[in-house]
Amino acid sequence: MYRLYLSTFERRSWPTQELAERLERHFQEFGLPIEGAVGMGVFAPRTAVNRIAGRMMGEANPFEFLKQAGIEAPHGDGLMAGVHREFVNRHTRAEIRRPNAASERLLNWLAPPGASPMEAGAEFGIDALLLPWTETDPDEHLRRRLRDVLVQRFGDPRLRETGVWPRCSREALAVLRRWLAQVTIEVFFEIISAVVTSHMWENRKGLWLNRIERGEITDAWFALSRRGAEEAERLQRRGGVELAYAENESWSSSDREKCLLLMKINGRTVVEGSHSFKTHIYRRGDTRSVPFFRPSYTCEQFRADAKALRAKAIVHHQSWPYRVRNALDG
Numbered sequence: 001m002y003r004l005y006l007s008t009f010e011r012r013s014w015p016t017q018e019l020a021e022r023l024e025r026h027f028q029e030f031g032l033p034i035e036g037a038v039g040m041g042v043f044a045p046r047t048a049v050n051r052i053a054g055r056m057m058g059e060a061n062p063f064e065f066l067k068q069a070g071i072e073a074p075h076g077d078g079l080m081a082g083v084h085r086e087f088v089n090r091h092t093r094a095e096i097r098r099p100n101a102a103s104e105r106l107l108n109w110l111a112p113p114g115a116s117p118m119e120a121g122a123e124f125g126i127d128a129l130l131l132p133w134t135e136t137d138p139d140e141h142l143r144r145r146l147r148d149v150l151v152q153r154f155g156d157p158r159l160r161e162t163g164v165w166p167r168c169s170r171e172a173l174a175v176l177r178r179w180l181a182q183v184t185i186e187v188f189f190e191i192i193s194a195v196v197t198s199h200m201w202e203n204r205k206g207l208w209l210n211r212i213e214r215g216e217i218t219d220a221w222f223a224l225s226r227r228g229a230e231e232a233e234r235l236q237r238r239g240g241v242e243l244a245y246a247e248n249e250s251w252s253s254s255d256r257e258k259c260l261l262l263m264k265i266n267g268r269t270v271v272e273g274s275h276s277f278k279t280h281i282y283r284r285g286d287t288r289s290v291p292f293f294r295p296s297y298t299c300e301q302f303r304a305d306a307k308a309l310r311a312k313a314i315v316h317h318q319s320w321p322y323r324v325r326n327a328l329d330g
Contacts, residue, residue, distance in 0.1 A: 001019065001022075001023060002023055002027065002032060002034065003072075003073075004019070005019045005020065005023055005078075005079075006042075006071065006073070006076060006078050006079045006080065007076060007077045007078040007079075008078050009045070009048075009078035009079035009082070010078075011045050011046060011048075011049065011082070012045075012046075016045050017045050020043040020044070020045050021043070023043055024038065024043040032070070033070055034069070034070030034071075035070065036068060036069030036070050037052075037066075037069045037070040037071050038070075039069075040052050040055050040069060042070075042071070042079070048079060048083075049079070049082040049083050049086050050086060052066075052079075052083045053083050053086035053087040053090060054090075056083070056087050056105075056109070057087070057090055057105070059105070060101060060104065060105060060108065061105075061108045061112065061113070062074070062087070062105065062108065062109045063075070063108065063109055063112035063115060064112065075116075075118045075119070075120075075121075077120075081120070081121060084118075084121050084124070084125075085121070085124065087106075087109065088106070088124045088125050088128050091105075091106050091128045091129075093131060093132040094132075096128065096129065096132040097132050097138075099139075103129060103138075103142060103145075103146065104145075106125055106128060106129055107129065107145070107146065107149055107150075109125065110122050110125040110126065110129075110153075111149055111150070111153035111154070117153040117154060119164070122154070122164045123164050123167035123168045123169075126150065126154075126164065126168050126172060127168055127169050127172045129146060129150075129172075130146070130168075130171075130172035130173075130175040130176055131169065131171060131172050131175070133175050134171055134174070134175055137179075143179055146179075147176065147179045147180065147183065150176060151176075151180070151243075156180070156243075156244050157173055157176055157177065157180075158177060158180065158219070158221070158244075158292070158293050159244055159293055174218065177218060177219055178215070178217075178218055180220070180243075181212065181217050181218060181219050181220035181263070181264075182212045182217075182220075183243065184220040184221065184222060184243060184261075185208055185209065185212060185217070185220050185261065185263070186209075187222075187232070187235065187243055188220075188222045188259070188261050189205045189208075190235065191224065191228050191231045191232055191235070191259060192228075192259055192274055194231045195225070195227045195228055195231055195259070195274075196259070196274045196275065203320075203321065204272065204316070204320075207321055207324065207325075208261075208263070208272070211263075211265055211328075216265050216266050217263050217264065217265050218264050218265075219262075219263070219264040219292055220261065220262065220263045220264070221245070221246065221261075221262045221292045221293055222245050222246065222259065222260060222261045222262065223245065223246035223247060223248045223259070223260040223262075223296065223297040224245050224246070224247065224248060224259050224260075225248050225256060225257050225258060225259050225274075226256070227257070228248075228259040229245070229247065232245060246293075246294055246295055246296050246297055247295065247296045247297075248260060248296070248297060248298070248299070249296045249297070249298055250298040250299040250300060251298060251300055252299075252300075254275075255277075255298070255299040255300065257274075257275060258273050258274050258275050258277050258299060259273070259274045260272070260273045260274075260277070260297060260299070260302070261273070262290060262292055262297075264292070265328060266284070266328065267284045267285050268281060268282055268283070268284045268285075268286075268328065269281075269282040269286070269289040269290050270282070270328075271290060271302050271306075273299070273302075276316075277299060278313040278314055278315055278316070279313070279314045279316070279320070279324060280302055280306045280311050280312070280313050280314075281311055281312045281314065281324070281327045281328065282306070282309060282311040283309070283310065283311065286309055288309055289305070289309060289311070290302065290305060312327045314327065
């Protein structure tokens with residue numbers, strides 16, 4: 001009956017109020033270990049949502065706190081669905097932006113350590129965590145923490161068409177995709193530095209990271225050679241973010257050795273590549289240009305598409321930075 005009360009809770013309904021009164025009178029007779037929940041006002045229907053949410057605000061791990069208090073399904077329906085909404089609403093944008101424990105508390109609620117992440121309603125909490133950062137970014141530690149936990153517990157939003165991500169706001173998804181674009185480029189160059197000995201990568205890395213810092217790169221994806229994939233797996237075992245990636249399935253043996261980076265920069269698709277692969281820059285807003293987040297690509301496909309769609313293919317020689325900037329900004 002206690003479980004039924006929690007799952008069917010409606011603040012103003014007569015059955016909820018009647019059941020609350022009876023449970024409060026008799027729960028001790030049956031040895032229910034819910035004294036903590038009773039102390040928070042779980043059997044006071046008109047105030048239970050606000051009182052429980054208020055107590056959660058003082059806890060670093062609200063999920064575990066509620067379980068210890070006697071609410072065995074903190075992410076449940078009924079009463080807890082209302083508590084979830086109230087708890088999330090108390091994490092205002094100003095509160096999230098302040099350097100305090102608010103983000104960590106909300107993150108631990110949505111994806112509690114040692115328990116399954118929230119399913120129904122998780123999108124409201126994810127929006128609350130990400131929307132404060134549409135115009136600016138948090139410090140590096142918090143950005144990495146939010147990005148890594150959300151991707152590890154809810155999956156990569158760039159690849160998921162089901163689950164929580166389609167229910168999140170477009171603005172919140174744009175924030176996370178921007179952060180994922182940054183780490184994708186950083187990891188790509190870390191992989192390249194390990195598998196390609198060419199000196200020219202340092203200059204190229206600086207140009208693309210500068211575009212990231214200016215907020216111009218909104219999506220990034222890479223396709224790796226066999227050696228590149230081995231290095232990516234090594235980095236993941238070392239504790240990095242669990243980034244997904246595509247495979248380079250080019251036809252020729254020399255092309256199969258290349259690693260390829262796809263970027264969306266100010267409405268343009270850009271394909272960068274290792275070894276002697278040219279930088280391909282497609283026309284702004286060309287919807288026929290290379291699709292992102294496929295499981296595999298080939299160098300031959302990129303060359304054919306670039307020719308058909310009149311993309312600029314820029315050779316990596318001394319004037320490369322100048323020509324790339326002109327193509328991107330023109």
